[in-house]
Amino acid sequence: MSKPEIAPRKRFLAENPSVLWFLGCLALFTLGVTVLSEGFGLAILSTSMVKILGMTLCLCLIAVAMDVVWGYCGILSLGHFAFFGLGGYAVGMWLMYARTEGIVISSLSGAPIPPTQGEIENAIATQIFGVVGSNELPWLWGFAHSLTLQLMMVVLVPGLLALVFGWLAFRSRVTGVYLSILTQAMTLALSLYLFQNDTGLRGNNGLSGLQNIPGLDHLPQSTLSLWFFWASALALGLGYLLFAWLVSGKFGSVIRAIRDNEARVRFLGYDVESYKLVIFTLTAVVSAIAGALYYPQAGIINPAEIAPIASIYLAVWVAIGGRGRLYGAVIGAAVVSLASSWFTGGGAPNINLGIYTINWTDWWLVLLGLGFVAVTLFFPRGIGGLFDMIVRKP
Amino acid sequence: MTTLLEVSGVSVTFDGFRAINNLSIQVAEPELRAVIGPNGAGKTTFMDIVTGKTRPDEGRVIWGEKNVSLLGMTESQIARAGIGRKFQKPTVFEAQTVRENLAMALKNKRGPFDVLFYRRSSRGGARIAELAEEIGLLNDLPRRAGELSHGQKQWLEIGMLLAQDPRLLLVDEPAAGMTPAEREHTTDILKRAAETRAVVVIEHDMEFIRRLGCKVTVLHEGSVLAEGSLDHVTQNQQVIDVYLGR
Numbered sequence: 063m064s065k066p067e068i069a070p071r072k073r074f075l076a077e078n079p080s081v082l083w084f085l086g087c088l089a090l091f092t093l094g095v096t097v098l099s100e101g102f103g104l105a106i107l108s109t110s111m112v113k114i115l116g117m118t119l120c121l122c123l124i125a126v127a128m129d130v131v132w133g134y135c136g137i138l139s140l141g142h143f144a145f146f147g148l149g150g151y152a153v154g155m156w157l158m159y160a161r162t163e164g165i166v167i168s169s170l171s172g173a174p175i176p177p178t179q180g181e182i183e184n185a186i187a188t189q190i191f192g193v194v195g196s197n198e199l200p201w202l203w204g205f206a207h208s209l210t211l212q213l214m215m216v217v218l219v220p221g222l223l224a225l226v227f228g229w230l231a232f233r234s235r236v237t238g239v240y241l242s243i244l245t246q247a248m249t250l251a252l253s254l255y256l257f258q259n260d261t262g263l264r265g266n267n268g269l270s271g272l273q274n275i276p277g278l279d280h281l282p283q284s285t286l287s288l289w290f291f292w293a294s295a296l297a298l299g300l301g302y303l304l305f306a307w308l309v310s311g312k313f314g315s316v317i318r319a320i321r322d323n324e325a326r327v328r329f330l331g332y333d334v335e336s337y338k339l340v341i342f343t344l345t346a347v348v349s350a351i352a353g354a355l356y357y358p359q360a361g362i363i364n365p366a367e368i369a370p371i372a373s374i375y376l377a378v379w380v381a382i383g384g385r386g387r388l389y390g391a392v393i394g395a396a397v398v399s400l401a402s403s404w405f406t407g408g409g410a411p412n413i414n415l416g417i418y419t420i421n422w423t424d425w426w427l428v429l430l431g432l433g434f435v436a437v438t439l440f441f442p443r444g445i446g447g448l449f450d451m452i453v454r455k456p
Numbered sequence: 457m458t459t460l461l462e463v464s465g466v467s468v469t470f471d472g473f474r475a476i477n478n479l480s481i482q483v484a485e486p487e488l489r490a491v492i493g494p495n496g497a498g499k500t501t502f503m504d505i506v507t508g509k510t511r512p513d514e515g516r517v518i519w520g521e522k523n524v525s526l527l528g529m530t531e532s533q534i535a536r537a538g539i540g541r542k543f544q545k546p547t548v549f550e551a552q553t554v555r556e557n558l559a560m561a562l563k564n565k566r567g568p569f570d571v572l573f574y575r576r577s578s579r580g581g582a583r584i585a586e587l588a589e590e591i592g593l594l595n596d597l598p599r600r601a602g603e604l605s606h607g608q609k610q611w612l613e614i615g616m617l618l619a620q621d622p623r624l625l626l627v628d629e630p631a632a633g634m635t636p637a638e639r640e641h642t643t644d645i646l647k648r649a650a651e652t653r654a655v656v657v658i659e660h661d662m663e664f665i666r667r668l669g670c671k672v673t674v675l676h677e678g679s680v681l682a683e684g685s686l687d688h689v690t691q692n693q694q695v696i697d698v699y700l701g702r
Contacts, residue, residue: 313572315556319549326547329507330620331535331566340568 074307081306084389085299092295099291101284109284113273113359114403116291118396120356123298125379125395126388127345127352130305132377133385134314135341136321138238140373141245142349144252145220147368149350150357151256152219154269155203156212157358160276162189163207193267200262216354217347224346225339232335232342237324246370256365268364272357290359297355298392301348306388308344317341378430382437383444390446397445398433402426458521460485460654461624466505466515467678468498475501476512477678485623488650490665490686491658493675494698499658500544502675503626507541508534520623536566540622544629544658546609550602554593554612557601558584561616583619590645591615606633614645624654631664643667662686674698 075082095115098106107115124146131137166185170177177185187199205211231244259265275286308314317337319327324334357363375398383394404410405426413420422429441447461483468476476498483489491499504510506517508531517526519537526534535541548557562580564570588594591611596604601612610633617625627646631639639661646668649655659665665672665686672689674682676698682689689695 308572312559312574312576313568315552315560316571318551319560322549322551323547325509325531326543326549327560328531329535329541330561330616331532332560332571333530333532333566333568337568340572 074310078306078310080387080389081303084302084392088295088299088302092292095291096288099284099288101282101288109287112284112287112291114400116287116294117356117359118399119291119294119298120352120359121379121399122392122395123294123301123352123355124349124376125383125391126298126302126305127348128376128380129383129385129388129391130309131341131345132380133387133391134309134321135317135338136324137338137342138242138377139245139342139345140242140370140377141249142346143372143376144249144368145224145346145349146353146356146372147252147363147365148220148223149216149353150360150363150367151263151269152212152215152350153354154272154357154363155206155215155263156209157272157274157276158190158269159186159203159206160209161271161274162186164276164279165189191264194259194265196260202262213354216350220350221343221347224343228339228342232338235335246373249368249373250370253365253368253370256368263365266364266366268362268367269357270362272363273359273361275358287359290355294355294359297351301351302388302392304348309388378434381444382434384441384446385444387443387446387449389449390444393445398430402430405429458485459483460487460520461506462516462518463502463506464516464518466512466517468501468505468510468512475678476505479515479675479679481673481680483624483654483656485654486650486652487654488647488668488670489654489656490668490670490672491656491675492660492662492665492672493681496677497675498678499675500628501678503541503628503656503658506534506624506626507531507539532566535620535622538623539626540617540620540624541626542613542617542628542630544632546606546613548601548604548609548612548616550600552601553598554588554601554604555584555597557612558587558597558615558619561619563619563621587615587619590618592641607635607638610634610642611638614642618645618649622653625649625656627655627657629658629660631659631661639664640667662690 095107095112096102098104099112100107100109101112124142128139128142131139131142163182163186166182166189170182170185183199184197188197191197191199205215227248231241236244255261256263257266263269273283273286278286309317316327316332320334320337327334379394379398380391381394382398383392384390405422408423410422412422437444443450459482461481463482464480466476466479467474479498479502481502491502493499501510505512506526508526508529511527518524519526519539524537526537529537549560559580562583564574564580584597585594588597591614593604593608593611593615596608601609604612610630614627614630617627630642630646634642643664646655646657650670657668671684672686673680674689674692674695681698682692682695
């Protein structure tokens with residue numbers, strides 16, 4: 063039994079060939095999209111298509127996080143989109159502030175007397191908050207001038223929220239459907255709070271113009287879209303690697319054991335609550351990073367993004383893709399979200415039945431619901447489970 | 457022999473039913489102890505109280521030479537303090553391999569970050585192999601625990617218990633579903649474990665208890681009815697009444 067020690071990384075990848083397969087596929091996909099993109103020259107894929115694909119990669123990343131928290135650790139969180147949204151808001155604040163600052167400075171530069179710092183700040187505040195009837199920068203925006211600080215907020219704010227929420231919920235041993243309801247309540251409360259105009263994040267208007275990156279105005283969107291696409295692919299690759307490493311080995315063994323019988327794990331001496339807290343917080347932070355990459359590509363974020371339904375969709379993606387396997391989550395998120403934008407974006411031709419026309423923008427949800435039921439009934443392992451039929455484990 | 461576990465004056469009520477009634481038991485280290493009693497005597501509830509699963513309404517549960525109270529501790533803290541438990545119904549992690557089950561139970565640091573950066577050592581591997589050998593599952597290490605037979609699951613759980621290296625083993629019906637040869641092997645393992653630790657065994661099978669050859673505690677209606685050697689307690693008129701019915 064005592065084999066010589068091999069470096070753990072080599073051993074990890076050798077023991078998990080699906081990780082290498084996934085990373086290879088991701089690299090090929092990234093290369094393919096780059097070559098076919100408008101920014102590269104071939105222009106077979108439009109800039110908006112590259113953006114959609116980049117956003118899809120971000121959704122795949124949060125789906126992987128969801129799979130770890132639900133599929134591996136058994137915590138059906140229906141609130142992870144709250145963290146995704148908070149990540150988007152955090153980076154969006156800098157994008158909006160810095161861009162408005164640039165506009166204000168250039169428009170005031172024509173004035174005979176150079177504007178004071180206070181005047182510039184007032185003008186920025188009026189620009190951003192005029193829409194909600196305010197001309198003062200809320201305290202929340204104290205760090206908005208600094209990209210570094212806001213990027214730290216991307217990690218710190220959702221991380222802290224997850225830590226406090228998780229600590230309270232897990233310590234009280236809230237599990238199962240009660241925890242799901244609690245997480246729904248969290249994302250609903252956050253969404254409703256952000257809908258208010260005086261919250262300091264522009265209420266239902268949300269943050270907009272996020273596709274314009276301050277300091278990079280000279281670059282066309284076709285190039286910027288590629289940069290974000292690459293960043294999203296890199297984040298997905300790294301996130302996948304991190305989680306694949308996390309769920310392999312002994313840690314993975316313990317969290318799967320928690321999923322299957324947490325009381326028994328306690329009697330083995332493991333503090334179940336702290337494991338759940340680590341998983342919940344870590345996946346929340348990764349979700350936030352995915353959100354921070356998603357919204358500059360989407361261009362706009364508003365509180366509707368973190369409505370409870372978003373997090374439910376997330377669970378549906380993972381279920382359809384196959385929970386308990388990371389590539390299943392990626393497949394589910396990619397297939398369902400792309401199909402969703404195809405059907406609801408007018409891509410699918412309407413079917414005229416003579417007496418009734420099936421309009422896919424209305425009927426997509428029905429199709430998704432049927433698909434979900436079909437997968438649950440006939441493929442409980444999801445689309446990813448189909449791989450098991452091809453590759454039988456010895 | 458020093459007292460390792462002292463349960464004194466403990467009572468538990470479930471919806472008006474007194475499952476444990478002013479129970480007092482002392483277990484020394486090392487010691488092998490059998491706990492018997494008719495159904496509903498409170499045997500399993502006694503283990504639930506010691507392992508922190510059930511909180512008693514009154515009484516004290518004192519542990520170790522520092523006389524720590526177990527009542528304020530969580531299940532996992534109690535387990536880390538050195539109390540291992542085998543359940544009546546074998547509860548192993550069926551979706552995982554025998555090796556993973558044993559590795560999880562192996563005595564190591566239990567914190568999330570300790571486990572995350574835990575590196576499989578050849579010493580750990582050797583210990584797993586040694587345990588697997590002892591429980592007759594050496595060739596089944598890569599198999600999923602769910603594929604094992606009922607008896608093998610019992611073995612695996614005993615192996616996990618030994619892997620934890622606890623000071624006190626609470627073993628609930630270890631021989632259920634085993635063949636006579638397997639029962640004999642189980643007695644050997646328990647007796648060997650009891651050379652250095654405290655072992656408390658709940659069992660219905662008198663033959664099994666006779667083979668253990670240890671002090672016996674008879675529970676009835678949540679409290680101790682008799683204590684002593686098996687011959688001593690089986691001659692006790694009260695015990696005979698309880699078992700045969702008045």
